[in-house]
Amino acid sequence: MKVLKFGGTSVASADVIKQVRDILNHTDTDRVAVVVSALGGITDHLLDTMDIASRQDAAYRKSLKGIENRHLEVVRELMPMKSQSGVLSKVKSELNVLETLLDGVFYIGEITPRLSDRIVSFGELLSAFIISEYFKSSGLNAVFKDSRELLLTDQSHGKAAVDFKESNKRIREYFEQEKAAVVVLPGFIASSEDGNVTTLGRGGSDFTASILAAAVEAEELQIWTDVSGMYTANPRIVKQAKPIAHISYEEAMELSHFGAKVLYPPTVQPVLAKGLPILIKNTFDPAATGTLITKKSPEEGRTVRGISYIPGISLLSLEGPGMIGIPGISKRLFEVLSAASISVVLITQASSEHSICIGIADEDASKAIREIDKAFSYERSQGKIKPVIHEKDLAIIALVGDQMKNHQGLSGRMFSTLGKNNVNIRAIAQGASERNISAVIRKEDVKKALNTLHETFFEENIKQLNLFVLGTGNVGAKLLEQLRKQKKYLKDHLRLNVRVLGISNSRKMYFDEQGIPLQQWPDLLQTGAKADPKEFFKTIQHINARNSILVDNTASEKVAERYPQYLRESISVVTCNKIACSSAFSNYKQLKGLASKYRAPFLFETNVGAGLPIIDTLKNLIASGDEVREIKAVLSGSLNFVFDHFNEDTTFHDVVKQAQEEGYTEPDPKIDLSGIDVMRKILILARESGFQLELSKIENRSFLPEEALKTKDNDSFFAALKKHEPGFQKLVKAAKAKKCKLKFVASLKDGKASVGLEHIPAGHDFYSLAGSDNIVLFYTKRYPKQPLIIKGAGAGADVTASGIFADIIRVGTY
Structure with a gap:
C-alpha cells in the first residue's frame, strides 16, 4: 500500500484533478490512500470570508458565493451529467452549514479558535468528497473516508496535538477492514475527544498523510506538488537549479529548515521514525524523476547536496x-x-x-x-x-x-x-x-x-560573466559581434557563459537581467531609457549580478571618474579608455588598490597597443623579478598609418582624413596627432614598470602648428591642416634627405619619458613598420642589449575589440 498526498495546486481545478486520476492509473500498487488538500486557494478564501464576517461586513456573503461557485463548477466539469445530481446536492448541503456558521460569526462579530477550525475544515472536506465521487464515476473502486473519524487530537485548536496511540489503532483497524482500492481522505483535519473539529497546523495535509503511512507501514509516502522534487537551489531564483534525485532524511530536513518549501519537517516525523521512503513528485510533470528521501543518501555524488x-x-x-x-x-x-x-x-x-x-x-x-x-x-x-x-x-x-x-x-x-x-x-x-x-x-x-x-558547487565549473557595456561605436559594436559569435566556443572550451545584461551609448541605455539577445541589440537599445551614467551605475547595483564586469569602450572622462564606484561594489572594470590610468598618479594607485581590496580585476590591456599583449607581457616581466631600464616604442597606430602614407605626392590633410574614415584615429583626430594619446600610453607603461610619473612631466615635441592645436572642432582642425601643408611637406623632405622615415616615437629611460617625431634610418627596428602597426622594445635587466620586441596591429576596431575580449576572458579565469 502507498499513501499519496496531493496539495492545493495539485487539486486546483477540474483539469488538474483529472491529471491526479491519470497518476493513480500508473501507480504500481494494489491499494492507495489519497490525502487531498482543499482546492487551491480555498483555505485562504475561507479565512478571508471569516475575517470579513467577523468585522460584521455583509460582503462576506458575496465572498461565500464565490466559494460555492468554485466547488459547483468543479463538480460540473468533472462529473458526467447523470452523476452530478447527488454530488451537487451534498455539496450544497455542506455549504448551507458553512453559511450558517458564517452568519453566526457575522452576528456575534467574533471568531473563536474552535469556530475557525470548523469553518476552515470545509475546504478539505468538500475537496475530498468531490474527488472521491469523481473517481467513482470514472470507474475506480474508490471510497471517501472522513479523517476526523481516524485522527484523534487534544483540544488545542489551530495546531492540535495528535494522540498517536489511539489514532494509529483506528487507522490500522479501518484499513484492515476496508477493501476498496482507493481511499480518499481530507488532509489537515481531525477531531478532539469531545467530538469537535480540530486542525493540524502548517503542513497539516502532509502530516495527515505521514500519520497514515506510518500507521499502516506503507511501502512509500508520495507527496505530489507543483515542482519536480527538491532542487539544488530555489529554481525561481537560480535558473540552473536541478532536482535532487536522492537525498537523506537529514539533508531534506536541513534544506527544508532553510527555506525549501516542498517539505515541512515536523509533519513527516511519523514516517521518519519508521524509516519509510518519501517520494516528492510533480503533478504537472509525472514523468519527472522527482526526489526520493530515504534514511541514507547514496554514498557517491556531490558533497554539497x-x-x-x-x-x-x-x-x-x-x-x-x-x-x-x-x-x-x-x-x-x-x-x-x-x-x-x-x-x-x-x-x-x-x-x-x-x-x-x-x-x-x-x-x-x-x-x-x-x-x-x-x-x-x-x-x-x-x-x-x-x-x-x-x-x-x-x-x-x-x-x-x-x-x-x-x-x-x-x-x-x-x-x-x-x-x-x-x-x-x-x-x-x-x-x-x-x-x-x-x-x-x-x-x-x-x-x-x-x-x-x-x-x-553544481555547474561543472561553468562560470557566468555578466557584462555591462558602455559605448557601442566602432569598437563596441565589434566587441558585441565577437561575443555573439564566440558564445558557444567560450562555454564549450573555456567553461565561460558570457551574458550582456546592459548596453549604453551616449543617447540610450537598455537592460535585461536575463541577458540581451546580441543579434537584436541595436533595435533593443533604441527602445531603452535616456542614457545617464549615474542611473547606469544604479541599475547595475540594483541588478546585483554575480561576476559583473563594466566594459568601457568610450573615451569619456565622466565614465572613467566612476571606476572607483564600480570597483568598490566588486564589479570588475575592462576598458580601452586611457583617461583613468593616465590621470593623476594618486588616482591610478587608488584604482589599483581598490581592485586588489575588492578582488575586482581592473584590466586595460587595450590602453596600449590595442590587441597586442604589451601590458600583460610587462606585468609578467615585473612579476618575475625583471627590471625595466628603457622602453622605445611606436605606440600610435594612427600616427604610424599617417606617416607611412604621407609623402610628397599626398597632402597631410588627405591622409589624416583617410585615417579618420578608416577608424584608425579617435573621433577627434587631434587627440592622436597632438601626441597626447601617445603620452598617455608611455605614461601607463612607465607606471606599470614601477615609476611614479605624471603626464605633465612627459616631454612632448609636437609637430602640429599652434593654430591646429587650439582648434575647437574637427572642421577648424582640418582647415588648419590645409593651411599649414607647406610645413608638413618640409618635414617629409627633411627625412627623405637623410634617407630616413618619420616615426612618432615614445621613449622611457631612467624614469623620464618623451614623445615626438624622429628620423628612423634603414635597418632600425622601427624602419619597416607599416600601416597602423605598433612596436615596443623592452630593454630590461634580462634583455639589456637585444630587446624584447612586441609588434603588430595597434589600431582598428577589430583588434581593439579583440583585446577587450581577451581582458574579459582574463576576468573569467581570475
Missing part, C-alpha cells in the same frame, strides 16, 4: 563585558525568547563570551528586543550589558550535505566565492554535525549569493 535560504531575518546581538565568564547568560536569553514564543533560527557566540548573536524572523524582532532589554535591565543599568543591537533586512543562506564533514575547504570555497562578489557576511554558523554551513547576508544579495554558490 543543496543550497537554500531563509528570507526576512533579523540579527540581534547581546554584548557587554559583564557577560564574560558569567554562567547562565545564554540560558536567561533563550528562556526569555522561549517564553515569548520566539523561534531562534541561528545562534553564534564569540569564543571570548563577550557577545551572543541570534537570528530570528523580522516580524519577531521588536518583541524580542523589548523582552531581552527588560530581562537584562539591571545589567544594562550597571553598564555590564549594552542595549540589544538590531540588524534587519537580512537572509540566511546555507550549504547542505551529509558528506560535507568529510571534505576540507568547503567553508573556504563558500566564503571566497561570496567575497569575490562583494557579498558581505554578517554572521556564520556551522552545526556540530557539519551537515550545513550557514551565513547571514543582506537580503539584496540573496539572488547573487545563491547563483554564485550554485555555480561554484
Whole structure:
C-alpha cells in the first residue's frame, strides 16, 4: 500500500484533478490512500470570508458565493451529467452549514479558535468528497473516508496535538477492514475527544498523510506538488537549479529548515521514525524523476547536496563585558525568547563570551528586543550589558550535505566565492554535525549569493560573466559581434557563459537581467531609457549580478571618474579608455588598490597597443623579478598609418582624413596627432614598470602648428591642416634627405619619458613598420642589449575589440 498526498495546486481545478486520476492509473500498487488538500486557494478564501464576517461586513456573503461557485463548477466539469445530481446536492448541503456558521460569526462579530477550525475544515472536506465521487464515476473502486473519524487530537485548536496511540489503532483497524482500492481522505483535519473539529497546523495535509503511512507501514509516502522534487537551489531564483534525485532524511530536513518549501519537517516525523521512503513528485510533470528521501543518501555524488535560504531575518546581538565568564547568560536569553514564543533560527557566540548573536524572523524582532532589554535591565543599568543591537533586512543562506564533514575547504570555497562578489557576511554558523554551513547576508544579495554558490558547487565549473557595456561605436559594436559569435566556443572550451545584461551609448541605455539577445541589440537599445551614467551605475547595483564586469569602450572622462564606484561594489572594470590610468598618479594607485581590496580585476590591456599583449607581457616581466631600464616604442597606430602614407605626392590633410574614415584615429583626430594619446600610453607603461610619473612631466615635441592645436572642432582642425601643408611637406623632405622615415616615437629611460617625431634610418627596428602597426622594445635587466620586441596591429576596431575580449576572458579565469 502507498499513501499519496496531493496539495492545493495539485487539486486546483477540474483539469488538474483529472491529471491526479491519470497518476493513480500508473501507480504500481494494489491499494492507495489519497490525502487531498482543499482546492487551491480555498483555505485562504475561507479565512478571508471569516475575517470579513467577523468585522460584521455583509460582503462576506458575496465572498461565500464565490466559494460555492468554485466547488459547483468543479463538480460540473468533472462529473458526467447523470452523476452530478447527488454530488451537487451534498455539496450544497455542506455549504448551507458553512453559511450558517458564517452568519453566526457575522452576528456575534467574533471568531473563536474552535469556530475557525470548523469553518476552515470545509475546504478539505468538500475537496475530498468531490474527488472521491469523481473517481467513482470514472470507474475506480474508490471510497471517501472522513479523517476526523481516524485522527484523534487534544483540544488545542489551530495546531492540535495528535494522540498517536489511539489514532494509529483506528487507522490500522479501518484499513484492515476496508477493501476498496482507493481511499480518499481530507488532509489537515481531525477531531478532539469531545467530538469537535480540530486542525493540524502548517503542513497539516502532509502530516495527515505521514500519520497514515506510518500507521499502516506503507511501502512509500508520495507527496505530489507543483515542482519536480527538491532542487539544488530555489529554481525561481537560480535558473540552473536541478532536482535532487536522492537525498537523506537529514539533508531534506536541513534544506527544508532553510527555506525549501516542498517539505515541512515536523509533519513527516511519523514516517521518519519508521524509516519509510518519501517520494516528492510533480503533478504537472509525472514523468519527472522527482526526489526520493530515504534514511541514507547514496554514498557517491556531490558533497554539497543543496543550497537554500531563509528570507526576512533579523540579527540581534547581546554584548557587554559583564557577560564574560558569567554562567547562565545564554540560558536567561533563550528562556526569555522561549517564553515569548520566539523561534531562534541561528545562534553564534564569540569564543571570548563577550557577545551572543541570534537570528530570528523580522516580524519577531521588536518583541524580542523589548523582552531581552527588560530581562537584562539591571545589567544594562550597571553598564555590564549594552542595549540589544538590531540588524534587519537580512537572509540566511546555507550549504547542505551529509558528506560535507568529510571534505576540507568547503567553508573556504563558500566564503571566497561570496567575497569575490562583494557579498558581505554578517554572521556564520556551522552545526556540530557539519551537515550545513550557514551565513547571514543582506537580503539584496540573496539572488547573487545563491547563483554564485550554485555555480561554484553544481555547474561543472561553468562560470557566468555578466557584462555591462558602455559605448557601442566602432569598437563596441565589434566587441558585441565577437561575443555573439564566440558564445558557444567560450562555454564549450573555456567553461565561460558570457551574458550582456546592459548596453549604453551616449543617447540610450537598455537592460535585461536575463541577458540581451546580441543579434537584436541595436533595435533593443533604441527602445531603452535616456542614457545617464549615474542611473547606469544604479541599475547595475540594483541588478546585483554575480561576476559583473563594466566594459568601457568610450573615451569619456565622466565614465572613467566612476571606476572607483564600480570597483568598490566588486564589479570588475575592462576598458580601452586611457583617461583613468593616465590621470593623476594618486588616482591610478587608488584604482589599483581598490581592485586588489575588492578582488575586482581592473584590466586595460587595450590602453596600449590595442590587441597586442604589451601590458600583460610587462606585468609578467615585473612579476618575475625583471627590471625595466628603457622602453622605445611606436605606440600610435594612427600616427604610424599617417606617416607611412604621407609623402610628397599626398597632402597631410588627405591622409589624416583617410585615417579618420578608416577608424584608425579617435573621433577627434587631434587627440592622436597632438601626441597626447601617445603620452598617455608611455605614461601607463612607465607606471606599470614601477615609476611614479605624471603626464605633465612627459616631454612632448609636437609637430602640429599652434593654430591646429587650439582648434575647437574637427572642421577648424582640418582647415588648419590645409593651411599649414607647406610645413608638413618640409618635414617629409627633411627625412627623405637623410634617407630616413618619420616615426612618432615614445621613449622611457631612467624614469623620464618623451614623445615626438624622429628620423628612423634603414635597418632600425622601427624602419619597416607599416600601416597602423605598433612596436615596443623592452630593454630590461634580462634583455639589456637585444630587446624584447612586441609588434603588430595597434589600431582598428577589430583588434581593439579583440583585446577587450581577451581582458574579459582574463576576468573569467581570475
